[in-house]
Amino acid sequence: MTRRDFVRTALAVGAAAPTPLIIPMHRVTDAVGKYRPEQFHRFWSDIWPEAVRDFQRAGIQFQTTDGPGKILRSPGGRPIFYGLERGVINLVLTDHLPSDWDSGRALAGVTAQYSGYHLCLIALRYAHGHQIPFLAVNTCVHELLHALLLDIFVPHPKWFQAGGREVRIDTYATRLWLFHDGAEIRRSAQVFLERLRSPRPGPTTTVSGPPTWQW
Numbered sequence: 001m002t003r004r005d006f007v008r009t010a011l012a013v014g015a016a017a018p019t020p021l022i023i024p025m026h027r028v029t030d031a032v033g034k035y036r037p038e039q040f041h042r043f044w045s046d047i048w049p050e051a052v053r054d055f056q057r058a059g060i061q062f063q064t065t066d067g068p069g070k071i072l073r074s075p076g077g078r079p080i081f082y083g084l085e086r087g088v089i090n091l092v093l094t095d096h097l098p099s100d101w102d103s104g105r106a107l108a109g110v111t112a113q114y115s116g117y118h119l120c121l122i123a124l125r126y127a128h129g130h131q132i133p134f135l136a137v138n139t140c141v142h143e144l145l146h147a148l149l150l151d152i153f154v155p156h157p158k159w160f161q162a163g164g165r166e167v168r169i170d171t172y173a174t175r176l177w178l179f180h181d182g183a184e185i186r187r188s189a190q191v192f193l194e195r196l197r198s199p200r201p202g203p204t205t206t207v208s209g210p211p212t213w214q215w
Contacts, residue, residue, distance in 0.1 A: 018059045021189055023148070024196070025062040026085045028069035030094035039124040043093065047129045051140035054173075058182020060148070060189055062089075071098065084117045087196060089147055091140075096123045108139040111146035118152060118196065120144060130177050137173035145169045148189040 052062070069083020071094055079098040084090045097107055101121075108126040112119050120143040127139040146152055149172065151165050175181040 018186070020056075020059055020061045021186055021193065022061055022063050023189065023193060024088040025064045026088045026090050027064055027066045028083045028090060028092045030092065031068060031070040032072065033093075033095035033124075035095055035124060039095075043122075043124055043127060047127055047138060047140055050129050051138050051144065054138065054141050054176045055144070055182070055185075057180040058176060058185045058189075060182070060186060073098070081114065081117075081119075084114075084119065086117060088118070089144070089196075090117055090119045091144075092119060092121045093124055094121060096125050097121060109143040111143045111152055113152055118147060120147060130173075133174040133178060134167075134170050137170050137177065141173045141176065142169055145172055145185065148185060148192050150188060150192060150195075152192075153195065 055061070065085075065088075067083050067085075069081065069092065071092070072080045072082070074080055077098075077100055079101070081092070084092075097110060101107075101110055101112075106126055107123065108128065109120065109122045112121070120140075122139060122143065128136065130136075130138045130141075146165075146169060149169065151169070154165075172185060176185065
């Protein structure tokens with residue numbers, strides 16, 4: 001290949017690159033969580049940048065805002081969220097998941113529709129980056145894929161459906177991580193974005209009650 005051919009090929013590839021799909025995201029840190037400094041360092045220096053790189057390979061970028069928030073407990077033990085916004089993915093960082101969502105399993109994250117809000121809740125105590133293909137993938141990638149691949153809209157799946165979707169999510173995450181294969185994720189994310197925009201946006205609010213479903 002001549003130098004001229006190389007330049008032409010590079011230009012053609014660049015011209016064919018799709019316009020990034022922009023997903024709005026509002027990031028909230030639980031103000032009443034109990035954290036260690038190394039948990040924040042690990043998240044912001046390793047876990048989150050790794051997730052951003054992976055999704056960029058799929059042509060997906062997150063347009064982020066940051067705001068105050070917290071998670072309190074009702075007298076019945078249910079979580080009460082402060083600081084969520086409509087029409088975005090709410091990425092909420094906390095130390096550990098609410099007990100009635102976690103069921104004692106030390107989960108690293110859950111994704112849910114919660115009173116009309118789209119929520120990815122990350123437990124910094126257990127969150128991690130990519131570790132083992134198909135088994136232990138980046139926590140943020142895993143939870144965000146539950147939203148972008150539309151699991152978040154599936155109400156009350158059967159136990160075997162939930163298990164199958166977990167395997168599916170880890171497979172997509174591994175393909176994105178190791179093979180930079182994100183075409184199907186991008187197509188599904190476009191559908192997610194359209195559904196995200198369909199409700200009328202509302203103000204930041206306090207939210208309590210059970211989730212529609214959690215992943």
